[in-house]
Each structure stands twice: as C-alpha cells, then as structure tokens.
Amino acid sequence: MSTYLKALGLPVYLATTKKSYAGNDKYLEANTQTMDALKHTLSKEYLSIVSHFDSAFVVWNTLTSLKEQASNKLERELSGEESEQAC
Numbered sequence: 001m002s003t004y005l006k007a008l009g010l011p012v013y014l015a016t017t018k019k020s021y022a023g024n025d026k027y028l029e030a031n032t033q034t035m036d037a038l039k040h041t042l043s044k045e046y047l048s049i050v051s052h053f054d055s056a057f058v059v060w061n062t063l064t065s066l067k068e069q070a071s072n073k074l075e076r077e078l079s080g081e082e083s084e085q086a087c
Helices: 002-007 010-017 025-041 044-050 056-086
Strands: none
Touching (some): 002 010, 002 025, 010 025, 010 056, 044 056
C-alpha cells in the first residue's frame, strides 16, 4: 500500500507518515487525495473501522496498529503451539 501511495506523489505518502500533515490546511489536498486512495483500496471490513476518521495519518496508524496486533497474536499462538509440542 505504501508503494501505491508513494506513486501518487510524495505529499500523498507523507500525509500517512507525518503527524504535521494531519489537520494542517497547507496539506489539505494531500490528505484528501490520500483518504480517497485509501477508501478505494480498503476492504469493507477495514473501511468500516476507519470510515469515521478524517485524517490520513490517523487512518494509516490505525491500520498499521491492527496489522501489528494481528501479527503479535499470531506469534503468541505459534509460540504457544510450540511449547505444547515440546511437552
């Protein structure tokens, strides 16, 4: 996804990674373009989670947080299975 956003232009990508872009009128167009790109590429499940946000920075951080949580959960489950198999 970040590669796609970078292809849309550096300001679009930076709207997801720079907190200073959030709520700043100077970067309103970049935020709008980023939000449009995200809305067109997200699944209905993820869109329902972030549809009430108006900042690309907040949306991006929410999505990456969800990804990290899922990854951590998977790691815990796998390590639990490994410890069960060792017994």
